[in-house]
Amino acid sequence: MQKTLLLTGASRGIGHATVKRFSREGWRVLTCSRQPHDPACPWPDGERNHIQLNLSDPADTINAVELIRERLDGLLHGLVNNAGISPKGPNGERLNTFTTDIMDWGKVFHVNFFASVVLARGLREELAAAKGSVVNVTSIAGSRVHPFAGAAYATSKAALAALTREMAHDFGPLGVRVNAIAPGEVETSILSPGTEKIVEGLPMQRLGQPSEVADVIYYLCSDQSSYVTGTEIEINGGQHV
Ligand SMILES: NC(=O)c1ccc[n+]([C@@H]2O[C@H](COP(=O)([O-])OP(=O)(O)OC[C@H]3O[C@@H](n4cnc5c(N)ncnc54)[C@H](OP(=O)(O)O)[C@@H]3O)[C@@H](O)[C@H]2O)c1
Numbered sequence: 466m467q468k469t470l471l472l473t474g475a476s477r478g479i480g481h482a483t484v485k486r487f488s489r490e491g492w493r494v495l496t497c498s499r500q501p502h503d504p505a506c507p508w509p510d511g512e513r514n515h516i517q518l519n520l521s522d523p524a525d526t527i528n529a530v531e532l533i534r535e536r537l538d539g540l541l542h543g544l545v546n547n548a549g550i551s552p553k554g555p556n557g558e559r560l561n562t563f564t565t566d567i568m569d570w571g572k573v574f575h576v577n578f579f580a581s582v583v584l585a586r587g588l589r590e591e592l593a594a595a596k597g598s599v600v601n602v603t604s605i606a607g608s609r610v611h612p613f614a615g616a617a618y619a620t621s622k623a624a625l626a627a628l629t630r631e632m633a634h635d636f637g638p639l640g641v642r643v644n645a646i647a648p649g650e651v652e653t654s655i656l657s658p659g660t661e662k663i664v665e666g667l668p669m670q671r672l673g674q675p676s677e678v679a680d681v682i683y684y685l686c687s688d689q690s691s692y693v694t695g696t697e698i699e700i701n702g703g704q705h706v
Pocket residue numbers: 473474475476477478479480497498499500501518519520521546547548549550576602603604605647648649650651652653654655656
């Protein structure tokens with residue numbers, strides 16, 4: 466039987482590599498993001514399985530749950546909460562606890578944190594029916610101050626890591642596993658100028674590739690990780706050592 470994944474933010478970067486990985490393994494992948502499906506980098510049934518959705522709008526996100534459920538045939542084997550934003554100041558500067566506009570802080574939390582709660586909660590019956598797996602994409606910035614990622618981003622990712630524990634506790638009895646992955650410096654458009662300085666100091670001395678992150682996400686949605694839940698896997702080339 467073909468398995469189904471719901472993946473937020475599949476149009477670029479880590480999400481794009483993830484949709485490619487799961488498609489290659491024969492999964493059907495439902496995707497959500499703000500832009501329409503881009504035919505420049507297609508995957509099987511990509512256009513038909515795309516839902517255009519702005520996750521920074523709570524009403525939009527709540528309303529989309531019913532639409533997604535209608536497309537699922539009662540089973541959801543994987544939910545990957547990957548879409549994320551990391552706003553910067555007008556000159557690309559880091560926004561800290563003094564300089565982050567409070568409305569922007571809320572927007573970051575809607576995309577990076579609340580959308581994950583809304584989707585996982587709203588789709589719990591389908592996840593339970595499939596004994597599915599949830600993967601929340603956190604960040605190295607959730608556990609330490611990062612030179613480029615701002616305060617809103619960091620706190621939203623710390624909250625998402627805490628949510629992963631809470632969800633693992635609540636979804637476990639339903640047979641659903643919930644884990645997080647925390648990437649370090651991965652080669653996507655979210656990176657800031659200056660990242661090369663950080664990379665020089667890493668034990669592995671290189672950026673991570675989106676496909677290397679997608680591999681870990683795939684592992685967490687596969688039977689290879691059948692007793693792994695409530696954990697956060699770091700994917701950072703040794704940035705924490
Ligand atoms: N790259 C890294 O080094 C790194 C490090 C740590 C953590 N992460 C995390 O990994 C995840 C993916 O990062 P990435 O680097 O691949 O990011 P990216 O290249 O900037 O892609 C972000 C994705 O999220 C979608 N998205 C953004 N805002 C959205 C919204 N309001 N509603 C719906 N979808 C939205 C985008 O699609 P649309 O534009 O079509 O909406 C896009 O597909 C994020 O959660 C990020 O925080 C990345």
